[in-house]
Amino acid sequence: MKITLDQDKCVASGQCVVAAADVFDQRDEDGIAVLLTAEPPADQATDTRHAASVCPALAIHIQE
Amino acid sequence: MTSTVESAGESPAAVPRFPMTRAAGCPFDPPPTAVAQQKQAPLTRVRLWDDSTPWLVTRYAEQRALLADPRVSADINRPGYPLQVALPPGGGSASFVLMDDPEHARLRRMVTAPFAIKRVAALRPAIQGIVDELIDDMLAGPKPVDLVEAFALPVPSLVICELLGVPYADHDFFQDNSKIVIKRDAGPEQRMGAQRALLGYLDDLMGRKLADPADDLLSGLAERVRSGEMTRNEAAQMGVLLLIAGHETTANMIALGTLALLEHPAQLELLRDSDDPKLVASAVEELLRYLNIVHNGRRRVALEDIEIAGERVRAGEGLIIANDIGNRDPDAFPDPDRLDIERDARHHVAFGFGVHQCLGQPLARLELQVVYSTLYRRIPALRLAGDIERVPFKHDGNVYGVYELPVTW
Numbered sequence A: 001m002k003i004t005l006d007q008d009k010c011v012a013s014g015q016c017v018v019a020a021a022d023v024f025d026q027r028d029e030d031g032i033a034v035l036l037t038a039e040p041p042a043d044q045a046t047d048t049r050h051a052a053s054v055c056p057a058l059a060i061h062i063q064e
Numbered sequence B: 001m002t003s004t005v006e007s008a009g010e011s012p013a014a015v016p017r018f019p020m021t022r023a024a025g026c027p028f029d030p031p032p033t034a035v036a037q038q039k040q041a042p043l044t045r046v047r048l049w050d051d052s053t054p055w056l057v058t059r060y061a062e063q064r065a066l067l068a069d070p071r072v073s074a075d076i077n078r079p080g081y082p083l084q085v086a087l088p089p090g091g092g093s094a095s096f097v098l099m100d101d102p103e104h105a106r107l108r109r110m111v112t113a114p115f116a117i118k119r120v121a122a123l124r125p126a127i128q129g130i131v132d133e134l135i136d137d138m139l140a141g142p143k144p145v146d147l148v149e150a151f152a153l154p155v156p157s158l159v160i161c162e163l164l165g166v167p168y169a170d171h172d173f174f175q176d177n178s179k180i181v182i183k184r185d186a187g188p189e190q191r192m193g194a195q196r197a198l199l200g201y202l203d204d205l206m207g208r209k210l211a212d213p214a215d216d217l218l219s220g221l222a223e224r225v226r227s228g229e230m231t232r233n234e235a236a237q238m239g240v241l242l243l244i245a246g247h248e249t250t251a252n253m254i255a256l257g258t259l260a261l262l263e264h265p266a267q268l269e270l271l272r273d274s275d276d277p278k279l280v281a282s283a284v285e286e287l288l289r290y291l292n293i294v295h296n297g298r299r300r301v302a303l304e305d306i307e308i309a310g311e312r313v314r315a316g317e318g319l320i321i322a323n324d325i326g327n328r329d330p331d332a333f334p335d336p337d338r339l340d341i342e343r344d345a346r347h348h349v350a351f352g353f354g355v356h357q358c359l360g361q362p363l364a365r366l367e368l369q370v371v372y373s374t375l376y377r378r379i380p381a382l383r384l385a386g387d388i389e390r391v392p393f394k395h396d397g398n399v400y401g402v403y404e405l406p407v408t409w
């Protein structure tokens, strides 16, 4: 699984951090999401997929 | 320009009025007409107060698709936008909620940092303190008591005042005016007066933050005004929005959520007897889904022709995205009319979807988690004082809830 995150689209809702805190974080200055790991381990796949599905800005893309 | 029903042979009378009324005796369920519309099609027409007939988007998948579609505008000043009331002369509100990108993104990003998950999580002990103190007061006072007045309204008001740097001593003033702003039936003059009063108040406060900054959100905005990133009026508008949205919505979720749980005792017991924070979090999501207190639809207008679900939405046509029925769509939530705090409801659309999704949702979630995990445990015998038939529901509000909730224990 490979993740890409479009920070220009991100609206800083933090939904991805709630869903998968090991994969996503937010910048202190504006809350825009940052990717902690572009290739999360298998045991985080479900949470990561959930993060992508709840992202309101459709900013997270997953390549399986 | 208003959108009209074009399909031949469809009589105007067949197009239902919007907003719709809930069925008597079903205070938690969406209006039957709305449910019928959802069964009929993902997009149907409704008739508004001004006789325009925008689309009602009834199903979950189409709601998410349209709310995230850049060909759909949230700009209240565009022709075809399905207005709730006539626009005041000079146009609609200057709130970023009713703007499109890039203006919307520019303003939204001014206030995203304080709502980041970790920043909000750090407020947990302070929120727990507020909740505990209010429960102490309730337990020490007379009963029955109105839960709205004693608890549901003060919790989020105290929290948002603390966060923004608004003196809580002014709560009567801003709560009274907020109520008018979000009341569906308020006259235009009354509504504008309340809006002006709140704007004047926030502008005045902004002046004080400019002169004497503190460690709060409004002072942060004042700093941006000083550096020329935003105008003082933009900052004051933002303050009004955060103040209203910060207390009204959560207050309604606390009171209506409590009533829903009291009416579903097995679910309440499950929540009360568990010390698993995951179950508390899941209960919050399920109650947000089930109640979806914003029940007047998210309003949009199409910028281009859009093909969706076999329909063609034309440029300039209005869209009302009824998230309350979307959250009861059986294709997205099996057995949707059952309140089940153990289900996975995290993909609900109670906070909307797309770039306008609620900015304050991390704060709302945290407040609700603290409240729902504390109130029923500390007052296990909590119950409705009187009959549910006598509870005054906010059928006339843009945010659904109860005006009063007499409880005892």
Ligand code: SF4
Residues within 6 Å of the ligand: A005, A009, A010, A011, A012, A013, A014, A015, A016, A017, A024, A031, A032, A033, A051, A054, A055, A056, A057, A058, A059, A060
């Ligand atoms: S869920 Fe999407 S919009 Fe929200 S912070 Fe994460 S990437 Fe940004």
